[in-house]
Amino acid sequence: MADDRDEATVCYPVRSDLPLAPDDELLMIRKRRGLGADLYNGPGGKVEPGETPRESAIRETREETGLDVSDLTKRAEFDFFFGDEHIFLCHVYVAREVAGTPQTTPEAVPEWRPRESVPYDEMWPDDELWLPQVLDGGTVRATFHFDDGGDELLDHELREGVEFGEQ
Numbered sequence: 406m407a408d409d410r411d412e413a414t415v416c417y418p419v420r421s422d423l424p425l426a427p428d429d430e431l432l433m434i435r436k437r438r439g440l441g442a443d444l445y446n447g448p449g450g451k452v453e454p455g456e457t458p459r460e461s462a463i464r465e466t467r468e469e470t471g472l473d474v475s476d477l478t479k480r481a482e483f484d485f486f487f488g489d490e491h492i493f494l495c496h497v498y499v500a501r502e503v504a505g506t507p508q509t510t511p512e513a514v515p516e517w518r519p520r521e522s523v524p525y526d527e528m529w530p531d532d533e534l535w536l537p538q539v540l541d542g543g544t545v546r547a548t549f550h551f552d553d554g555g556d557e558l559l560d561h562e563l564r565e566g567v568e569f570g571e572q
């Protein structure tokens with residue numbers, strides 16, 4: 406059972422083909438198990454005891470894709486509710502330094518995708534409300550209310566241009 410202390414992360418490694426060009430590709434996973442199985446997302450998962458969200462994002466990205474990421478910037482923070490239940494607080498990072506080759510793991514199938522072909526119709530329904538702003542370099546703070554089963558997004562409050570400092 407989730408409680409108010411549960412936290413999770415999503416990390417989007419980004420890159421561009423040309424030095425100094427705007428980021429034009431992001432590393433996505435198709436999740437193979439757990440919450441959101443079969444949906445596309447960024448690598449991520451639950452924050453473990455004794456770990457910061459930033460450390461969690463780096464560890465989960467390595468476990469799910471084999472990639473080592475650094476130079477992370479926090480870009481978004483969300484409270485997710487399924488019915489009355491607070492599922493978790495989710496921290497979203499963009500990672501600018503990426504080392505290694507993406508590898509399929511028991512948890513995920515990773516792939517680099519051009520940002521024009523992000524498959525929003527195969528993602529959590531909230532993602533199209535905030536990921537475009539994040540990929541444009543913006544920041545977002547939001548609360549998303551789903552139905553009891555977590556299938557349908559019923560309501561949300563969203564603010565852009567928030568400061569996350571060193572988080």
Ligand SMILES: Nc1[nH]c(=O)nc2c1ncn2[C@H]1C[C@H](O)[C@@H](COP(=O)(O)OP(=O)(O)OP(=O)(O)O)O1
Binds near residue numbers: 446452530531
């Ligand atoms: N509405 C949503 N939009 C989104 O973009 N990501 C979401 C989301 N709801 C959940 N997630 C992400 C956050 C986090 O990365 C993951 C939830 O963590 P899970 O419990 O599924 O963790 P894992 O399956 O990775 O398990 P562990 O590896 O045991 O932590 O799903």
